[in-house]
Amino acid sequence: MQNSRTSRRQFVKQAVVAGAGALAVPQVIPSGLLGADAPSKRLNIAMLSCGGRSRQLLGSILGPGENIVALCDVNTEEISRLIKDAARHGQNGAAVEKAKVYEDYRKLLEAEKSVDAVVVAPGQRWHVPMCKAALLAGKHVFCEKPLAHSVAEAREIEELGKQTKLATQIGSQGGASETFRRSMEVIQAGVLGAVREVHTWITRSFPPSAEIDRNADPIPSGLNWDFWCGPSQLLPFKRYYLGGCLAWGRWLEFGDGHLADMGAHAHNLPWRALKLTRPISCRCEHPEPLKDSYPSANKFCWEFPARGDLPPVTLWWYDGAKAGPPEPLASQLAATYNRVPGDGVLFVGEKGLLFSNAWGVGGTIKLTGEEKFRGVLNHEAAKSVPVTLPRAPGQDHMREWLDACKGEGKTFQGFDTAAPICEIAMVGIVALRLGKPVQWDSASMKVKDAPEAEVLVHRPQRKKWL
Numbered sequence: 001m002q003n004s005r006t007s008r009r010q011f012v013k014q015a016v017v018a019g020a021g022a023l024a025v026p027q028v029i030p031s032g033l034l035g036a037d038a039p040s041k042r043l044n045i046a047m048l049s050c051g052g053r054s055r056q057l058l059g060s061i062l063g064p065g066e067n068i069v070a071l072c073d074v075n076t077e078e079i080s081r082l083i084k085d086a087a088r089h090g091q092n093g094a095a096v097e098k099a100k101v102y103e104d105y106r107k108l109l110e111a112e113k114s115v116d117a118v119v120v121a122p123g124q125r126w127h128v129p130m131c132k133a134a135l136l137a138g139k140h141v142f143c144e145k146p147l148a149h150s151v152a153e154a155r156e157i158e159e160l161g162k163q164t165k166l167a168t169q170i171g172s173q174g175g176a177s178e179t180f181r182r183s184m185e186v187i188q189a190g191v192l193g194a195v196r197e198v199h200t201w202i203t204r205s206f207p208p209s210a211e212i213d214r215n216a217d218p219i220p221s222g223l224n225w226d227f228w229c230g231p232s233q234l235l236p237f238k239r240y241y242l243g244g245c246l247a248w249g250r251w252l253e254f255g256d257g258h259l260a261d262m263g264a265h266a267h268n269l270p271w272r273a274l275k276l277t278r279p280i281s282c283r284c285e286h287p288e289p290l291k292d293s294y295p296s297a298n299k300f301c302w303e304f305p306a307r308g309d310l311p312p313v314t315l316w317w318y319d320g321a322k323a324g325p326p327e328p329l330a331s332q333l334a335a336t337y338n339r340v341p342g343d344g345v346l347f348v349g350e351k352g353l354l355f356s357n358a359w360g361v362g363g364t365i366k367l368t369g370e371e372k373f374r375g376v377l378n379h380e381a382a383k384s385v386p387v388t389l390p391r392a393p394g395q396d397h398m399r400e401w402l403d404a405c406k407g408e409g410k411t412f413q414g415f416d417t418a419a420p421i422c423e424i425a426m427v428g429i430v431a432l433r434l435g436k437p438v439q440w441d442s443a444s445m446k447v448k449d450a451p452e453a454e455v456l457v458h459r460p461q462r463k464k465w466l
Contacts, residue, residue, distance in 0.1 A: 043405055046070035046115045046139075048105050048130050049122035050082035052244050053144050053171075057119060058082070060398035062089040062096075070112045072102040073122075075242075076222035103224060105130055109137040116140060117405050121171070123248050124255040125232045128153040129466050131415075135164045140405040142398065144171040145264035146256065147415065147422040149231075150459040151445055154426055158419030169401035169411040170418035172268050174359025176392035176400060180269060181412075182376045183356060183363035187273040189385040191365065192349025194311050195274060199325035200266035201318035202343040202358050204258050206250045209291040213238055229254075231461035250293045256429045257294025258319040262358055263425040266317070266345050268413070269360035271421045273347070274313055276304045278420065282427050283437035290432065296320060300428045317428070329353070336364070336372040430456045 043066045047054050050073040061068060068086065073079050079101055086096035102108040109115075117140035120130045128148050134141045147170055148154035161168045174180050187195065216236035219225045225237045232253050241248045249255035270276065279302040286295035297320025304313040316325070324330055324340040329348065333340050333355060343358035352367035354376070364373035367381060376382055392400040392412065404411045430447060431438045433456050439448040447453035 042067050043116045043402060044069045044112075044114045046072065046108055046112060046118045047082065048072050048108070048118050048120045048134070049126070050075075050078040051122065054119065054121040055082050055085045057121065057171075057398060058086050058089055058093065060396060061119070061402070062086065062093045064399060064402060065092060066402060067092070068096045068099055070100045070102065070108050070115060071096075072105045072108045074103055074224040074227040075220075077220070103227065106133060109133055109139070117142070117167070117402075120144065123245070124260065125149050125253075126230055128157045129231055129461075131157055131168075132160060135160050135166055135168075138164075138166070140167040140401070141415075142169045142171065142401050143415075143418075145418070145422075146260040146425065147264070147418045148426065149256065150457060151423055151426045151430070152458040154419040154422045155445065157415055161415035161419075167401060167404035167411055168415040168418075169397060169404070170264070170413045170415065171397070172265050172359070172413055172418070173397050174265055174357075174361045175268050175272075175413045176397035177359075177361045177395050178391065179356065179363045179376055180360040181389045181391060182382070182387075183269060183354060183360065184273045185385050185388055186363070186365070186376050186382045187347060187349075187354060188275075188388075191351070191367075191381050191385065192347060192354055193351035195313065195347050195349045196311050197314050197316075197348040198270045198274070199316045199318070199329065199346045199348070200263070200270070200344070200358065201316075201323040201325065202258060202262045202266070203321055203323045204246075204262070204319055205296050205321045206257065206294055208288045208296045209286075209293050212236075212251065212253070212292045227465055229462075230465045231463075234462070252292060252294060252429075252433070255294075256425060257298075259294075259298065259300060259317060259428050259432075260422070260425040262319070262343070263317055263428075264418075264422060265360065266343075266358040267315070267421050267424050269345050269356060270313075270315060270347070271424070272417065274304075275307050275310060276313060276315075276420075277307060278442035279303060279315075279424060279427050279440055280305055280442070281437065281439050282431040284428060284431050286432070290435065295432075297323070298432070300431070302424060302428070315424070332366065333373075336366070 045066055045068050050071055071079055083097050086093040118134045119142045121144040124146050127143050131141050131143050214236050217239050219237045226234055245261055249261055281303045284300045286298045300317040302315045306312050325346050330340045345356045347354040354365050355373055356363040363376035365379045366373040401411050403409050427440050430453055434453055441448055445457055
């Protein structure tokens, strides 16, 4: 069996490298190739990163009874924290203490033959490199958002996910909710009429854009800082980089701010419900000069082309302390919620509005002439709309992925949808960093009349840790 697994893994890698089209890889690995804990029983899972988000996911993995058999992190402190947190999840969680521990994800994937699936949850710069390595090793992959750190990365992982036919899922939990999928059905049934405008926002704000501090702090014992930086530049260590996505995510070398972080949630419902393709243009505004970090407040605007009978769409994103849609839309929300909610997604249709939070959850409808918004699950205009989309078990996106790894259904938010949604933000970041509106040529992955954008579309990467 060990030889069979090795041959299969090598085949996947060789076929993809050779540019094969549709690979002859089954959606679910036959249980005989996975040892005693086969997909029909319990999955053997590796955690690629043990930081805060990985620890938050423990309950969703250990609760259904899956095995965490291998851990990987460049910071020994994070590994210790995850083992400690896992112990709170009963006997199955206590067993995580026996998991094999690695600093190098490449060595883990090579050595741990029994691993069926991996959870990828380090910083944004690492998502595609780790997902790519895992898929080429024949592993199912769950990845936290944002999926990629550039347009080129998003395209690469989208294509690889399609070729390998393994179960992939992005960590946009709102997409597993009943109201998210009902909102999709309601919009696509025409309850709002034609939708040409969508506003998305969150009232989160970073300090004004700043330069990188070149005065290094002492590197903590147990942290491989060079490996932590990975494909990004090796910058002087600052302890504040270790504070999670709202710490490293502020710095454009490591992440792409609120647009990539929360945009992965907020743009999920519009892209899915309106069947958007790729944007054709983007422009942005911010209050201070751009330096090395994401600005304190931003307004992005993308134009999407018509899709068959569906009209063109203008999509807006706002972040910052005063973020929100313009008037008179703001007043219409305040009439129901007594204020403009601090985050949201607002569809503007010919027949009315649909509002959800930034995760796409809790959808409400207000048709023309109505005074207030009412829920998509009980609004009269939505009751006749048929249920056409599958529902996630327990409205749990992790459970949906675990089931798909075992051959029980499919994921709803695989890399085939997550990558194009991520591309919306990545095109926005190109406009932000160029400092001017961009006309996006999706087919060639180029900004029209701006060859200087090439380095932003295809970000340079250090190869040492890839």
